[in-house]
Amino acid sequence: MAINASIVGATGYTGQELIDILLDHPNVRLTGLYSTTDEPKPIGLLVPRFVKRTDLVCKKFDSAEVIAKSNVVFLALPHTQAMDAVPALLKAGKLIIDLSADYRFKDLKAYEKAYNLKHKDKANIAKAVYGLPELYREKIKNAKLVANPGCYPTCAILALAPLVATGAIDLDYLIIDAKSGTSGAGKKAVQESLFSEVDEDFRAYKVNTHPHMPEIEQELTKLAGEKVGVTFVPHLLPLKRGILETIYLRTDKKLTSENVLQLYLKFYKNEPFVRIKEESFPSIKDVGLTNFCDIGIKVFAKEIIIVAAIDNLLKGASGQAVQNLNIMMDYPETAGLL
Numbered sequence: 001m002a003i004n005a006s007i008v009g010a011t012g013y014t015g016q017e018l019i020d021i022l023l024d025h026p027n028v029r030l031t032g033l034y035s036t037t038d039e040p041k042p043i044g045l046l047v048p049r050f051v052k053r054t055d056l057v058c059k060k061f062d063s064a065e066v067i068a069k070s071n072v073v074f075l076a077l078p079h080t081q082a083m084d085a086v087p088a089l090l091k092a093g094k095l096i097i098d099l100s101a102d103y104r105f106k107d108l109k110a111y112e113k114a115y116n117l118k119h120k121d122k123a124n125i126a127k128a129v130y131g132l133p134e135l136y137r138e139k140i141k142n143a144k145l146v147a148n149p150g151c152y153p154t155c156a157i158l159a160l161a162p163l164v165a166t167g168a169i170d171l172d173y174l175i176i177d178a179k180s181g182t183s184g185a186g187k188k189a190v191q192e193s194l195f196s197e198v199d200e201d202f203r204a205y206k207v208n209t210h211p212h213m214p215e216i217e218q219e220l221t222k223l224a225g226e227k228v229g230v231t232f233v234p235h236l237l238p239l240k241r242g243i244l245e246t247i248y249l250r251t252d253k254k255l256t257s258e259n260v261l262q263l264y265l266k267f268y269k270n271e272p273f274v275r276i277k278e279e280s281f282p283s284i285k286d287v288g289l290t291n292f293c294d295i296g297i298k299v300f301a302k303e304i305i306i307v308a309a310i311d312n313l314l315k316g317a318s319g320q321a322v323q324n325l326n327i328m329m330d331y332p333e334t335a336g337l338l
Contacts, residue, residue: 003329006032006066008085009076010058011046013183014099017318018074019043023053025322025336027329030054031069034061061085067092072328074321075099078186079211083121086145090124095328096145097321103128103147104215114211130219131324133333134158134271140327148324151316152178152212152234155245157219158274158293159308162267163260164223168253169304174230175248176216181239181284184312198238210234242284243312249304257299264297272334273315273323281307291319291337 005022009015010033022030033043033056040059044051059065063085066073072095075082082102089096105111106126108119119125129143130136132154140146149157156176163169182193191197192205213232220228261278268274275282275294282294287309295308310316319337326333 001329002027002029003071003325004029004031004069005072005074005325006030006034006070007074007076008034008061008066009074009078009099010043011035011037012076012078012186013313014317014321015074015076016047016049017313018076018321019047019050019054021318021322021336023050027331027335028325030056032056032066033058034066036060063088067094070094072097072325074325076318079115080117083119086124087121090127090145093144095143095325097131097148097324097328098128098145099148099317099321101147101150101211101215103145104130104149105218107218110214110218114214131320132157132219133320133323133327134268134274135161135219135223137327140324141330143328146321146324146328148317148321150212150215151180151184151243151310151312152210152232152245153215153219154316154320155243155293155308155310156216156230156232156247157223159245159247159295159306160220160249161223162263163249163304164220164228165267166263167224168251168255168260168263170250170252171224171226171228173248173250174220174228176230176232176245177235177247178233178243178245179235179237180243180312181237181241183241184243184316192236198236201238202235204233204235207233239284241311241313242288242309243316244282244284244307244309247306247308249306250302251299251304252302255299255304257297260297260299260304264295272338282309284309287311287315289314291315291323 277296281296
């Protein structure tokens with residue numbers, strides 16, 4: 001059964017990736033594209049790579065039109081804007097996959113502190129399911145509103161989940177050294193992301209204050225069954241896309257690299273988009289333009305080092321959003337993605 005889908009925020013980086021995937025999805029009809037444009041324009045005029053792939057016109061967002069034309073709505077909007085659109089769409093019975101942070105947090109105080117804004121739609125927070133399929137697949141199946149995870153959290157949570165869930169590490173010592181390409185900051189022009197600022201440079205930013213940090217802590221706390229805090233240091237790479245995270249852990253257990261490797265292979269044995277590197281660590285090129293998360297692990301006496309990599313625009317955003325759609329609609333989970 002095919003489903004009609006609309007994308008709100010179609011001209012941003014994640015919106016463009018959604019168009020690219022959904023145009024070739026065997027079970028999806030792309031029926032509406034929306035952005036902040038004042039005048040309707042063919043998407044091929046705004047994004048030339050879609051010329052001759054679709055005749056769809058990108059229009060200014062109109063809730064009533066989206067409701068009339070869509071069964072499912074992807075919200076690829078900046079953080080703090082999705083909450084304006086969700087209530088009417090949910091009331092109309094639409095399935096929603098929100099790629100912003102607006103519905104990821106169960107603790108509204110944590111959200112409001114991270115994004116410096118009061119939440120406008122507290123009533124629907126409880127209805128949202130955190131859209132990390134590897135952990136919440138059964139809940140996603142019946143969800144009406146899926147909060148697609150952030151890119152940094154997707155990589156970090158998948159890298160840490162087996163060890164955190166089994167209590168095999170010291171939960172007081174979790175250091176995440178993360179690096180991302182510039183597309184992670186979105187399409188909005190800011191000085192820090194300009195080519196001349198980024199090229200031939202490498203720097204940390206929002207050290208231990210990044211808004212993805214409490215999102216990571218929220219999910220690790222659920223896995224551990226007790227409060228978990230992390231040290232999180234993101235860095236900006238002079239690349240367009242990709243995330244690589246190196247994570248440092250301590251353990252008082254008698255673990256070997258083989259023990260931990262087997263734990264990860266068992267934990268993710270049925271996961272189509274998690275690949276465990278048995279002999280090496282992953283690189284960004286290994287996962288570029290794919291929906292995979294690659295993970296490598298080594299134990300050095302009482303220290304464990306994990307390296308994980310994803311494409312921030314796919315497994316970290318749009319690819320994962322389509323993976324969630326597939327689960328919600330009972331399509332093959334890899335449809336449109338492999």
